[in-house]
Structures are given as C-alpha cells and as structure tokens.
Amino acid sequence: MKNFLRALRYAWPYRVRLVISIVCAVFAAILWGLNFTSIYPVLKLLNNDQSPQQWVDSCIANCNKDIEQIEAVSDALNEKSKELEKLPLNKFVEQQRRAHTHALVKVESKLVYARKQMDWYLIAHKYIYAYLPRDSFTTLSYVLGFVLVGVFIKCIFEFFQESLVGSVVNLSLYDMRNRFYRNVIHLDVDQFGEQGTSELMARFTNDMESVGSGLKTLFGKVIAEPLRAISCVIFAACISWQLTLLFLILVPVAAFILGKIGRLMKQATRRLLERMSSIYKILQETFQGIKLVKSYTMEPYERRRFRAATYDYYLKSMTVVNIDACAGPIIELLGVAAVVGALLAGSFLVLKHETMLFGMRMSQYPIEPESLLQLYVLLAAIADPVRKLSSVFTKIQSGCAASDRIFFFMDKQPRVSANCEGPAFIKTEHGLCLDYSSRTGDMPFKAHEVGKPMIEFKGVCFSYDPGRPILSNINLSIYEGETIAILGHNGSGKSTLMGMVPRFYDPDHGTIFLSGEDLRNINLRSLRKKVSVVTQETVLFDDTIYNNIAYGTRGATKASIESAANKAFAHDFILNLPKGYETMAGESGNKLSGGQKQRIALARAILRDPAIIILDEFTSQSDPESEVLIHKVMKEFLKGRTSFVITHRLNTLEIASRIVVLDAGVVAAVGTHKELIENCAAYQRMFEVHGKRLSA
Ligand SMILES: Nc1ncnc2c1ncn2[C@@H]1O[C@H](COP(=O)(O)OP(=O)(O)O)[C@@H](O)[C@H]1O
Ligand SMILES: [Mg+2]
Structure with a gap:
C-alpha cells in the first residue's frame, strides 16, 4: 500500500483537475439521487387521479383537520391538568399529574410537527398554483421532462468527471514512466544484468498499466460511486432515517468481506505480473536470438516453452478473474438482503398502519405505500454504485502489487556516484587538465604533469x-x-x-x-x-x-x-x-x-x-x-x-x-x-x- 501511495504523489501536480472532477462527481451524484425521487410524484399522480392543485388542497385540509384535532386534545389535556392542580397533593394525584404532563409534551411535539408540515404545504401550495398545470397528465409529462433534463445534465457532469480523471491518471503515468526511465538509465551496468532487461520492460509497460488502472479506479470510482450512494442514502433518510439505518447495518460486513478479497487479489496480481515478465523474457530471448533458434531448429522447443509460460499466465489470470468476479455477487447479495430487510420492516409498518417496530418508533406518522416504494427505489439505486465499488478494492490491490514492483527498481541507487561537484576532466590548449573551479577559487586548473x-x-x-x-x-x-x-x-x-x-x-x-x-x-x-x-x-x-x-x-x-x-x-x-x-x-x-x-x-x-x-x-x-x-x-x-x-x-x-x-x-x-x-x-x-x- 505504501508504494501505491507513493504512486499517488505523481497525481499531486494535477490536483486542480482532480478537485474539479470531484465537484463534477458531486453534482452528478446529487442529480442521480434526485432523479429517483421523481417516483413519488409519479405514483401519486397515477394513483389518485388528482391534479396537483387538488392534491395540495386536500393535503392542507387534512393537515388543518389534524391540527384541529391535536389542538382539541391539547385543550382537553390542559383543562384536565388545571383540574388536577386544584386537587390536594397526594401520591395518586402526583402520578396523574406526571402522566398528564408527559402526554401534554407529546401532543405539543405532534402539534409542532403538524404545523411545520402545514408550512411546507403552504409553500408548495404557492408554487403549485403558480407554476404547475391543472391537469395531472400534463404535470406527469412535466415531471418526466425534468427527469430527462436531469439525466442529460448528469451525463455531462459524468463525462467531464471521467475525462478529467483520465487525464490526471495518464499525466501521472507519463511523469512516472519518465521518472522511472531516468532512474533506471542512471543505474550501474551490472545492476541491469541482475534483473534482466525483459523484466524491466515488463515493469515499464504491463505494471505501469496496472498502476494506471488502480489510480483510475481510485480517482474515478472511489470518489464518484460512494457519492452516488450517499446521495441516495440522504434522500432515503429524508423519507425514513430509521429504515435507512436498518439498511446500512450491513455496510461493515461488506467492508470486512471486501478487505479479505482485496488481500487475496494483491497476491494473485503479483503472481500474474511475474508471469507476464517471464513471457517478455522468452519473447526477447527468442526474437533477439532468432538466427540461433532457427539454425538449431529449436522452434518446437521454444514454442513449447512459450506455450507453457502463457498457459501459466492463463491460470494465474483466471485466479485474478475469479477473485474479481466473486466480489460483485457477494456485495450484490448483501445489498439485496439489506434492502429486503428494510422493505420487510417498512411493509409491516404500512400494512399494519403502525409507527412502532419492536418497541422502537420508526416514524412519526404511518408510512404511505408510495413513500415506501420511493424508499425501496432509492435503496435499490444504492446497489449499483455499491456493486461498482466492489471491483474497486480488487483493482486498487492490483495497482498496489504493480507499484511494489515498480518502486523496487525506483528505489535502487547507482553504486557508482556521479560526483557532479567533483573536478572535471577536460582538454584545454595546455593539454589535459583537471578543472577544480567548482570547488576552489585559488587553483582552478591542474594540468597533467608530464x-x-x-x-x-x-x-x-x-x-x-x-x-x-x-x-x-x-x-x-x-x-x-x-x-x-x-x-x-x-x-x-x-x-x-x-x-x-x-x-x-x-x-x-x-x-x-x-x-x-x-x-x-x-x-x-x-x-x-x-x-x-x-x-x-x-x-x-x-x-x-x-x-x-x-x-x-x-x-x-x-x-x-x-x-x-x-x-x-x-x-x-x-x-x-x-x-x-x-x-x-x-x-x-x-x-x-x-x-x-x-x-x-x-x-x-x-x-x-x-x-x-x-x-x-x-x-x-x-x-x-x-x-x-x-x-x-x-x-x-x-x-x-x-x-x-x-x-x-x-x-x-x-x-x-x-x-x-x-x-x-x-x-x-x-x-x-x-x-x-x-x-x-x-x-x-x-x-x-x-x-x-x-x-x-
Ligand atoms: N556481469 C557479470 N556478472 C558476473 N560475472 C561476470 C560478469 N561479467 C563477466 N563476469 C565474469 O568475469 C570473468 C572475467 O570476464 P571478462 O572480464 O569479460 O573476461 P575477458 O574479457 O578477459 O574475456 C569471467 O569469468 C566472467 O564469467
Ligand atoms: Mg572480454
């Protein structure tokens, strides 16, 4: 991981692009969540055959009725408590008074909530009357039109986000490759022989690509996908944070499983990259020594050797593929289990007109079926980013394995020091000299003594x-x-x-x-x-x-x-x-x-x-x-x-x-x-x- 973080440093000069890409990702995520919230009005419009104006009027009327009822209850409670206050104080009366105060507080909070809702309806009333058509079909087409526009804008943000991330990754790779080349070319002659040139070439090409893919995943998905999930979670929490929390319980479990898979992936990738190096080695040897191969009629032998190496590579790559393929379904299964859990609890509340579950209050009011469906859609929408995130871990682990191999070489220091400060060996009109001028002022040149x-x-x-x-x-x-x-x-x-x-x-x-x-x-x-x-x-x-x-x-x-x-x-x-x-x-x-x-x-x-x-x-x-x-x-x-x-x-x-x-x-x-x-x-x-x- 340490070396992958070092690879990350190559992206630092391009941080501005990265920040812009994150901003794009945030907007895309908000629009993603927002688009799903269109389900609720659509269902409402289809179910009730009311125009939006009628709907808001009926909501206001209902709300008014609620407020009146609550006020009546509250008044009655107030009367009762006044009466209780007049009574002489004893244990029974004290108990009654306490119960009354408790009930009164509850009613008051209900009243506050209902009034707040009323305020919202009044605002909605103002805008719905001002802007929305009187006909429910036209309203529906408006909503769908907005969804389309929303998706269009989201796509634009997504394009810029991906393009910016791509440019950051490729520029980082460009810098890293050049830096790597610069390092390698300054190594000593015998240090090249130690590892073999094909090994080095594999690190320049194949391993670099793996690092690039890791970086791209990190900058692209690790930021954008959770944002999308978070946006849905926030919208879902607005409907019922309790049910959303129920859904989120499985997140730590998923994280644990992904951690395990990631570790396996890192090992598997390291082996895969090593096999690729051996393929490079065979290619280089046989192509350079093609005359020898042909004159000694070693083609069948080389073919077998190459086939064995590529078969080995195939086996190792299948391990990588299988580990990668495991992650997606496991996460999906967990996600669906969590959605089912939350939906089961929600359906119970809807069907039984309950607000409590196992003694815990799940919502202020009984949940409407439309809201539950909306919640379900939002939670299901989280599944997509989460499934994409499952491959993130494996990709990053591949990047880690590749950057370990690259930085192993990057950290090598030439044993022969370049001595830039030392005296230069030059030729002047007086013959060969050692030029000390970079060190001392008093004796800049020392000519070779005959x-x-x-x-x-x-x-x-x-x-x-x-x-x-x-x-x-x-x-x-x-x-x-x-x-x-x-x-x-x-x-x-x-x-x-x-x-x-x-x-x-x-x-x-x-x-x-x-x-x-x-x-x-x-x-x-x-x-x-x-x-x-x-x-x-x-x-x-x-x-x-x-x-x-x-x-x-x-x-x-x-x-x-x-x-x-x-x-x-x-x-x-x-x-x-x-x-x-x-x-x-x-x-x-x-x-x-x-x-x-x-x-x-x-x-x-x-x-x-x-x-x-x-x-x-x-x-x-x-x-x-x-x-x-x-x-x-x-x-x-x-x-x-x-x-x-x-x-x-x-x-x-x-x-x-x-x-x-x-x-x-x-x-x-x-x-x-x-x-x-x-x-x-x-x-x-x-x-x-x-x-x-x-x-x-
Ligand atoms: N890069 C190397 N790594 C290890 N041993 C080497 C390397 N290069 C040469 N040798 C060994 O050093 C010895 C001297 O090699 P060399 O100087 O090339 O001999 P000459 O030029 O006299 O034929 C040889 O025994 C050879 O095996
Ligand atoms: Mg020699």
Whole structure:
C-alpha cells in the first residue's frame, strides 16, 4: 500500500483537475439521487387521479383537520391538568399529574410537527398554483421532462468527471514512466544484468498499466460511486432515517468481506505480473536470438516453452478473474438482503398502519405505500454504485502489487556516484587538465604533469559476486600517449579491468588514479566524455548511419562526420549503400555486416576525439583486408592519445608501446614486445600459438 501511495504523489501536480472532477462527481451524484425521487410524484399522480392543485388542497385540509384535532386534545389535556392542580397533593394525584404532563409534551411535539408540515404545504401550495398545470397528465409529462433534463445534465457532469480523471491518471503515468526511465538509465551496468532487461520492460509497460488502472479506479470510482450512494442514502433518510439505518447495518460486513478479497487479489496480481515478465523474457530471448533458434531448429522447443509460460499466465489470470468476479455477487447479495430487510420492516409498518417496530418508533406518522416504494427505489439505486465499488478494492490491490514492483527498481541507487561537484576532466590548449573551479577559487586548473602516470591502478581488486575474485591486486601505471595492449585468455578479466576506466564498475579495494586524482572523485560525465569504448559487440541504433556516427557528439557537422568515416575507412562503403549516410541501420544495426558495423563504431569513436580509448577485441569481425586498413587508421588515430587495445592480433601487438599480460585476474607481466618475448614464458607461448595460426 505504501508504494501505491507513493504512486499517488505523481497525481499531486494535477490536483486542480482532480478537485474539479470531484465537484463534477458531486453534482452528478446529487442529480442521480434526485432523479429517483421523481417516483413519488409519479405514483401519486397515477394513483389518485388528482391534479396537483387538488392534491395540495386536500393535503392542507387534512393537515388543518389534524391540527384541529391535536389542538382539541391539547385543550382537553390542559383543562384536565388545571383540574388536577386544584386537587390536594397526594401520591395518586402526583402520578396523574406526571402522566398528564408527559402526554401534554407529546401532543405539543405532534402539534409542532403538524404545523411545520402545514408550512411546507403552504409553500408548495404557492408554487403549485403558480407554476404547475391543472391537469395531472400534463404535470406527469412535466415531471418526466425534468427527469430527462436531469439525466442529460448528469451525463455531462459524468463525462467531464471521467475525462478529467483520465487525464490526471495518464499525466501521472507519463511523469512516472519518465521518472522511472531516468532512474533506471542512471543505474550501474551490472545492476541491469541482475534483473534482466525483459523484466524491466515488463515493469515499464504491463505494471505501469496496472498502476494506471488502480489510480483510475481510485480517482474515478472511489470518489464518484460512494457519492452516488450517499446521495441516495440522504434522500432515503429524508423519507425514513430509521429504515435507512436498518439498511446500512450491513455496510461493515461488506467492508470486512471486501478487505479479505482485496488481500487475496494483491497476491494473485503479483503472481500474474511475474508471469507476464517471464513471457517478455522468452519473447526477447527468442526474437533477439532468432538466427540461433532457427539454425538449431529449436522452434518446437521454444514454442513449447512459450506455450507453457502463457498457459501459466492463463491460470494465474483466471485466479485474478475469479477473485474479481466473486466480489460483485457477494456485495450484490448483501445489498439485496439489506434492502429486503428494510422493505420487510417498512411493509409491516404500512400494512399494519403502525409507527412502532419492536418497541422502537420508526416514524412519526404511518408510512404511505408510495413513500415506501420511493424508499425501496432509492435503496435499490444504492446497489449499483455499491456493486461498482466492489471491483474497486480488487483493482486498487492490483495497482498496489504493480507499484511494489515498480518502486523496487525506483528505489535502487547507482553504486557508482556521479560526483557532479567533483573536478572535471577536460582538454584545454595546455593539454589535459583537471578543472577544480567548482570547488576552489585559488587553483582552478591542474594540468597533467608530464612524466607522471595518466592512469594508475593501485592494488585494484574486484569481484562481481562476493567470494569469486575476478581481479586481484592490479598495479599498473600508464603514461599519456601510450598504447597498451592487453593480452590474456578468455575470462581472465580484460574487459572487466577496462570497464573500470569509464567507471562501469568501481574497484572493491584499491584505487585508480587519473592524473593523480582518485577516479571516484572526478566528475563522472566529464570523465566519460573523454573516454571512448569500442567493443566487440558493436551497438548501432535503428537510426540513420549519419546519426549513428554522430551519437554522443553534440553539434557534429556533416564534414566532420564524413571525415571521421573516412578515417575509419567507412566512407566508401557507406556511399555504396542505397541512401548513403541516410540509410537506416536496422534494429541493432542488423542491415549491416559485422565488419561494417565495427567501422561505423570506430568512426563514432574518432568523431568524439577522446583522450582515452579502449578497443576491446574490436577487429575480431573484420576480414584481413579491412583489418590492414583499420590498423593504418589505428596507428594514426591512437597517436597522442592514451589507449588500451585488447587483442590477439600480432600486428596490433607491434604498434603497442607496452603489453600487459593478464592471467586469471593477475598481472603476469608488463613490458615491450621485445622484453616479453625474451623474458616472459606465458607471452612466448601465446606468441607461438598466434604465429602458428598466422602461418597456417
Ligand atoms: N556481469 C557479470 N556478472 C558476473 N560475472 C561476470 C560478469 N561479467 C563477466 N563476469 C565474469 O568475469 C570473468 C572475467 O570476464 P571478462 O572480464 O569479460 O573476461 P575477458 O574479457 O578477459 O574475456 C569471467 O569469468 C566472467 O564469467
Ligand atoms: Mg572480454
């Protein structure tokens, strides 16, 4: 419930609309109740064959008669009590006097009531004579006409109420989705892996819809339906509040049952949403890996897997449907039982001309059959809003379950802090600098000192899962302009080590220094702006090639993009594409070959003009010819920049200033190609294997 209340906060900025919608709901409710009160005049007119004028006259005459009778009784009682006062005081007389006073008070109150009624009739008399026609049929058509107009106005109010509630809900969802996206996109790289992207997508779509439906129910029905019920209750209470109270006795029982059902509903919905996430997961996996599915002829297996997941979803959704379907009939049954109870009591009073029931006064005067019928209609009219309210609880509980799932992610904080206040890593005409101007006034810029390491790993340890170290005690110093080749077996931790430079992960122990400053203190955005990573799995968006190259470089010109593409040897093949630079790359760039994608990714990195470059096995998909070309580019491009190249290619090793050999998360050796080939046995082995492969 707590999280659903948090979701409610997103509606707060739109409270004015909400208030207007409530006002509309109030008017609609009043009109709803008022329309049902037309039953009484209609019945009266049909039953008595009197014109309204005759009716009001007869009412006044009856009332006058009543008043006269009561006055006569009252006079008689007064006489009697005067006589009693004259008698000498004894126990019997005192008793009689008390009884008389009691009777007198009762008669007086009857008189007051009758006079009040008389006042009402006189007012009615005035208006009925002034405005109503003399003929009962015309009057009846007037009443029905008023009902029609009333319903029309009510419908207008209802439309605005629903429309306003809808806009509040959708605007809240709009804000919530964007807020959620903003939160999620700032999470760390490994936090995405923890839950799976399909799980996240389910929360953005399916769960959001559930929250929206909960909010809509809350703002729409929870306010409007009780108002309608209350309006009927008030009109009913005007006829006989005692009988209405009898009807309301069952309200707490209904509330208790609804509470129980709601709790069941919340559990069932949570399970349902989880099943939807697994469907998303299967869809995502199979569609992304469609080539694998087809080539391994796994379609039947995937079909079975999907069928099992959707069947499970069907079962869970049936639980939800059944719980939801239970609520309506239970409430209806309770409602009808309450109406029957009240009607039974009312009929007893009408048929026996009684005003007392079980010793309790139920009305001042015997109830007319028309009034009872009117009461019955009003109480029955309550059934409709109440039945609608029964689904409210279940819907809100679904919303609660969904908002729990959304806020679970919303509450996650990135472990890598953005450090907006920290010194920015920038490039000036004096070279790379750390800009402290946001912190201190006296030494705004600290240029990188020549001869000191640009990047320094000091005792860096890291593990994804506790107890399984991936990197242990890494000590490395990299100087400005160096090209470092990183060599090691698969899984030795090369990509993990490089992921620490743009701070995808922070070390568990030890520190990485950039130009002498702890990487964790540096403004994260400025750092990432100066670091380019090109990986083996090149990522292209379904956009034009032009925009894919310009991704991440604000204000790139056409000339600069073409020059970057030229440097990456991509310009020629791009021009040969059907629409040149305006060709769409397709979803994840699937309209291009692996090597083409890599060259576009390289052009993107070149355009950014980074200070630090990380190339992670990025030439692995190029053919030998383009690899030679790319090497030419690299030699040019890496000049003057600090770069890390993870590769197994010999020619890359030759352009490296130093080579780092990683073995199971430990630095096995560091040195130039020449030094290592002489001193490092592991390097020699690797080199031999590659040499053989090349000559084979
Ligand atoms: N997100 C992750 N969660 C848990 N373990 C991971 C994750 N990414 C990589 N690993 C593990 O870390 C080790 C090093 O991976 P990686 O740095 O990618 O190796 P390399 O790039 O040298 O092939 C591997 O054993 C791999 O299983
Ligand atoms: Mg790797």
